[in-house]
Amino acid sequence: MNKRITLKDIAVATGVHVSTVSRALDPKRETPLTDDVVLRIRETADRLGYRPNRIASSLRTQKTMTIGVMIPDITNMIFPPIVRGIESVLEPLGYASIIVNTDSQRGREQRLVEILQDRGVDGIIHTAVLLDDPTIVKAAEAGLPVVTLNRKIEGTRVPYIINDEAAGIEAAFSLLHDKGHRHIAHLAGPRNLSTGQLRLDAFRASAAIRGMNVENLTIVEAAQFDEVDGRRAAEEILIRDPGTTAILCANDRLALGAIDHFRTVGLRCPEDISVTGFNDMPFLNMIPPRLTTVRIQQFEAGAVAARHMASILSGHGEDVPIETILPVLLIERDSVAVPRQA
C-alpha cells in the first residue's frame, strides 16, 4: 500500500516550497515563475506519478467539481439518454456527477437535495416531474446553481429546458384531425407531473383552436405513466364515449397499455381506433402496431442543461437563457388511420 504522492513530496524532491509546486502545477497560473523551476517541478511531478488530491482542493476552494443530477428513475428509459447528454458536456470539463433517483416522492427528493448539498455539489441539474417541490426551489434561492429539465419554476431565475410539448401534442392532434377524426379522446398523464399537465393543456388548446367544445372532450387521467394505467384509462374512455375514434396518449407506455386493452375487447388499432404516443422510447418501432408518436430530444436536453450549468459555474450565468425550448418531431408510423365510419 504505497502512499500517495502529495505536493509536499514533490516540494522535497525538487527543493522548493509546496506553494511553489502548487503554483507550478496550476495551469492558469497567476504568479510568475521561472521556466526552469516549473519544468523541474512538472517533470518530477509526473515522474513520481503525482495525482492531485481533489478532496483537499475542494476543502480549500469550496468547489468540488461535482454536480448533482436528480432524476425520477433511471430505469425509466427516457432518462439514461439525458444522463449521457449531461455527461457528454460535463465530463470533459472535469466534472463528475452524482445521480440520484427521486422516485417522484416528495420526502425523498428533499432528503436527496440535502445529501447532495452535504457533499458540496457545485450545482444541481434537476429533471423535475413533480409540479411542486419546494426543496429544490429553496436550494436555488439559497444560491445553489440549479438548472431544471421539463419544469418551469415561476418567479425565479432558474434556467429551464423543456421540450416543446405543446407543439408535439398539436402535431399529433393535427394529424388525427386531418385524417378525419372528430372524436378524439386524451389519455392524460398524472396531473401532478409537469409533463402530464402540460400535455393536457396542449390537448385542450389544440381542440379549442379547431372550434371543438372543450367541455365535451373525453379526458381520462392515468395515475401512473405505465401500461397498467393505460389499460385502465382506455377502458374508461370507451365507457365514457363509445364513439371515440382516436386516442391521443400522454406517453408511449400509456398508448401501449391502451392498445393492449383494445386487443382484449376485440378492437384493432388502427383499423378500429387510432392511437398516438409521446416520447418515442427505444424499441417502440418493434412493437406492433408501430406507434405514431412524438420524438423528444433527450440527449440534447441533457447536454443543453449541462452547458447552461457549466456557464453558470464559470461565472457566465447572465449569458444563459432562462427558457430553452427544444423542438420535437412527429414520427408517423402505423397506429393512425382514417376513422372507420368517416
Place this chain on the structure above:
Amino acid sequence: MNKRITLKDIAVATGVHVSTVSRALDPKRETPLTDDVVLRIRETADRLGYRPNRIASSLRTQKTMTIGVMIPDITNMIFPPIVRGIESVLEPLGYASIIVNTDSQRGREQRLVEILQDRGVDGIIHTAVLLDDPTIVKAAEAGLPVVTLNRKIEGTRVPYIINDEAAGIEAAFSLLHDKGHRHIAHLAGPRNLSTGQLRLDAFRASAAIRGMNVENLTIVEAAQFDEVDGRRAAEEILIRDPGTTAILCANDRLALGAIDHFRTVGLRCPEDISVTGFNDMPFLNMIPPRLTTVRIQQFEAGAVAARHMASILSGHGEDVPIETILPVLLIERDSVAVPRQA
C-alpha cells in the same frame, strides 16, 4: 448567502471546544461525555441547522463515503436495474455513488478509474464486460476495494457476482433439443466481452454433453450486441448451414435482429425457425414473436455486489465469498416450436 454552520459555531454557542462538539455529534462515540453536554450540543446543533461538512471529514478520515460504479453504458437497458440495486443497499448506509460509462473502451476505462481514484472513492463496483482490462486489476491490487459484476478476475481475491450463464444457456439448449431440434446454431456475442465468451463456452458444453460434434456446430460471432449485427450474423448462419432449425442467441437484441432478418427472407419464427434470447430485457414480451429467453437478476446482482462492498468497507472483507452465482430463469414464450420437418 448565509454561511454554513460549522463545528466551531456550535462550540462557540455552547461554550465548549470544537473537539467536544465533534465527539458529541459522533454516533459511535469513543470518548465518554456528560449527558448534559451532549444534549446541549445536540440541541444547539440542530437549532442552528448544522450539517457536517463531508469534504473536511473526508480529508481527515480518508473516507469519502462514495463508491464508483463503472458500467458500459447506462442507456443499455440491462444496467439501470443494476444501478438501482446497488443504490438500494448503499444509499441507506450513507454512501453516494459516482456512475461512469466506459463505453467498453479500454482507454476510457483507464481514465475513469483514475478519475474515480482522484476523487477518493472508497471502492469500485465494476460491471465488467471487457475480458481483459488491466486497469481495474491494478487498482484492486493496489488496495482499492473492488467488486465485479459479470466478470471473474483470475488469480486475485476480488469478489465477483455472475449470473449462472451456463445454466441459462443449458436451459435454452435443453428446451430446443427437447423440442426435437438437432441443427442448433449459436449466434454468439463479441468474444472479447465476458458474456459473449461465457455463453459461447456454455453452448459448446451443452452440445457436447448431448454427444453432438462440437466441431460441426454453426457458430457465428456478432461484433456488437445489437440488432444490426444480429441480422448480419443470422444471414451468415443461414448461408453456412441452411438446414439450421434453431438459433440460440447470446442476447435478446441479437435474437431480435435475427428474427428481423428471417422476416425479410420470408422465414417465420417460430414456424420455420426457432430462436432464443438472453437477458429478458424490458418490453421484450411486447415484441412479437414473444421471445423465449433467459431472465437474469439485474437488481439483485447490483444489490449483492453492493452488500459485498459494504462488508469489505466495514472491515468484514473476509466474510464475503469470492464467487457469487445468481440463478437464472428460463422464460418460455412464443419463439420456439418443434422443427418443421422433425
Place this chain on the structure above:
DNA sequence: AACGTTTGTGCAATCGATTGCGCGATTGCG
C-alpha cells in the same frame, strides 16, 4: 550610486472535522 519597481519564491494561515495526548477534577479504594 541611490532608489523605486518588478519578479520569483517562501511563509503561514486557511478550509472544517477528527483524534492522540494530556491535564485537571472527580471518584474509589484501602
Place this chain on the structure above:
DNA sequence: CGCAATCGCGCAATCGATTGCACAAACGTT
C-alpha cells in the same frame, strides 16, 4: 485521609492544497 484510577474535556496537530502577504534579489531609472 491519601493516593491512584477514572472521567470529562481541551489542546493542538493533522489531512493536502491554495493563496494573500512578505521579502529578497534583480532590474531599471535618473
